[in-house]
Amino acid sequence: MGPFLPDAVRAHARRAPGAPAVSEGGRTLGYGALDTRSNRLAQALLAEGLTPGQRVGYLARPGILGAEVLLACAKAGLVATPLNWRLAARELTRIAADAELALMITQSEFLGPARSVAETRPGTPLVIDGDGDGEAGAYAYETWLSGAADEDPGRGSENAVYLQLYTSGTTGLPKGVQLTLENTIAGPAQLAEMEWRPEAIALNAMPVFHIAGTGWLIQALNAGARTVTMPDFRPTDAVELMERERITHAFFAPSILHMLTTVPGIEDRDFSALETIVYGSSPITPALLRRSMKIFGCAFYQKYGQTENVGSSTRLLSEDHDPDGPRAHLLRSAGLPFPYVDLRITDPVTGEPLPRGEVGEILVRSHQVMPGYWNRPEENAKTLTEDGFLRTGDAGCLDAEGYLFITDRIKDMVITGGENVYPIEVESVLAEHPAVLDVAVYGTPHATWGEAVTAAVVLRADADPVTEAELIAFAKERIASYKKPRTVHFMDELPRNPSGKILKRVLRDTTGGGESSA
Structure with missing residues (x-):
């Protein structure tokens, strides 16, 4: 186990306060500034009368704001609740009502829907970052922040929920996945597998309301690396950014890999700095994987998981990505469980364990499994077993070596x-x-x-x-x-x-x- 997220950032701030932490457009925040600004934000939130466990909503594209809110909530004992800016207004307000948001932070671009969200609970403060500063009935983010002390409240504990991500349930109703500091810890072994180090430069092209985007940011911050964010993903812009910023690490969904590999002239671009591409979030075809490996010429690393266990149950290591070797069939697998993960294949009806080679429901248990959905006792009883396993709803089997092959989804997602x-x-x-x-x-x-x-x-x-x-x-x-x-x-x-x-x-x-x- 490594340090919890706030402790990792505190340590990086002491070690190298000027080291870049998060970049957005032409602005870069160092670890010292990120630590200080998240302290101020934590104090500003507490000054509004928020109490431990209350939810802080934020509606924003990937960038510095998301990192500040995430850390501030962890330090203040509050729960960061990113909202999906792609949703319709009625979907957003439904989630806001479910989360019982105590305060709303947004960018001026999303002022309209953010006001609708805040109005679901009369009296909910609204904070605006950007051109909307000074709007009637709302705080201007920078002004609000500058008036707060920079003392670290230090309220977060390892078992305290500090992040709530929403994912639709099988009934179509939104479910808040609660995650603790312990859930999102990234240990030295896991960081080493992907060759994370302080000199790494990570591209984050995934939204913060998605476990892929938030989880990738958390890993980079744990490692003391620099994260370069893309507020709005465009394939050609991403390629240029990867070249210009000398990106070493990137996480992509297969759909993004497809878009990148079809950019005109992609074969002639310079990806010599690129070391590792992590992919996941949805199935990938062997053909797309082969083409991506040829174009980017770096190590590939697959992750399989769900929001409910921080997106990580198994991984296919870079050495298992050998499309022309005797183990090429492993490209169809989701790899081996992490050392800290217990994985079972069970009969979906009886719950009895099945032998290797037989298809059943995939169950996982680790420190990354959520404590439960927010205010969903019935869903928790269906999803979490008494002995701590998460029922993934996915079907698969293990081969003789223990590699996981996902055959179908039990849920219709x-x-x-x-x-x-x-x-x-x-x-x-x-x-x-x-x-x-x-x-x-x-x-x-x-x-x-x-x-x-x-x-x-x-x-x-x-x-x-x-x-x-x-x-x-x-x-x-x-x-x-x-x-x-x-x-x-x-x-x-x-x-x-x-x-x-x-x-x-x-x-x-x-x-x-x-x-x-x-």
């Missing part, structure tokens, strides 16, 4: 572009359309996004005609754009088993997928 989409949420929206009689949503293969959200719809016989484009637009108005179906198949009826359950595997096989231009 669709992973598109590294984002989780639960079919029931999209189905519920489409079912609101007056022309829709029956609907099923599922994932189909997509060259760029990994999977595409696909819908099969049965229309009412007495309804006015409706087109595929109209249904997609109807969904887009009510949920985040990435959740909308890319293709809608019209059917006379949906295939079901004798008990009435929709056979989504049959739908995948018969409709095939494809993509709409919508």
Whole structure:
């Protein structure tokens, strides 16, 4: 075990206060400044009367602000709650109400939705960073910060929840994954596997409301490395940033790798500084992995996990990435469990352990497993076993050497572009359309996004005609754009088993997928 996040930053600030910690655009914050500013933010939050365990919402793109909020909450005994700026207003307010936010921090770009979020709890203070400073009824972030003392409150404990990330549940309702300082610790062995060191320069192109973005930031801060953030990901800009900043470490979802490898002239770019690419968040095809390895010419390292265990259960080490060797089949695996992870394959009905080679539900146990969902006792009982295992909802098997091969998802979740989409949420929206009689949503293969959200719809016989484009637009108005179906198949009826359950595997096989231009 290594130091907890606030202790790691404190140590780096003492050792090398001027060493760069986080960069955003043309601005870089050193470890000394990050430590001091997060102290001030912690004191400013406490001065508002916030008490231990209360949730602090923030709506912002990746950057310095997210690092300051994360550390300040850890130091003050509060809970940082990043919100997904891609969500529709009604989705944001639903999450804000569930979290019972005590204060809201945002960037001026998101002032409108941030005000809506704050208004879900009358009297919730709103703090604005950026051009919106001075807005009526809100604090200007820098002014608010400068009026606070820089004394470290030192209130966080290893078992205290300091981070709450929201992920949709199988019912479509948002669930707050609570994470403690102990959950997010990155030990020396784990950092060494990916060759983290203070001289490393990490690209963070993932959003802070995603475990990939926040987790990658936490690892870099633990290592004393510099994080270069991308507030808005564009493939060509990312390539130029990697060259200019001499990026050594990067985390990418497979969909991002696909976009990067198709940038014109990518084969001629200079990636000589690049040492390690970590990938995860969704399945990757062997073809894309081979192409990425050829273009970037660095070590590749896969992670498999969930938000509920900080995104890390197993890893496929760089030495196991040998596409032309005798162990090339391992490219289809999720690798070996981390040394601190207990992994079981069990019968999803009986819960009994299964022998190697047999497919069952993947269960994991480690110090990284969450203490539970926020205010979800029934979900906790379904997800966490009495002996501390997390039921992942994924199906897989272990080979003779202990490598994990994921065969399917027991849950019907669709992973598109590294984002989780639960079919029931999209189905519920489409079912609101007056022309829709029956609907099923599922994932189909997509060259760029990994999977595409696909819908099969049965229309009412007495309804006015409706087109595929109209249904997609109807969904887009009510949920985040990435959740909308890319293709809608019209059917006379949906295939079901004798008990009435929709056979989504049959739908995948018969409709095939494809993509709409919508």
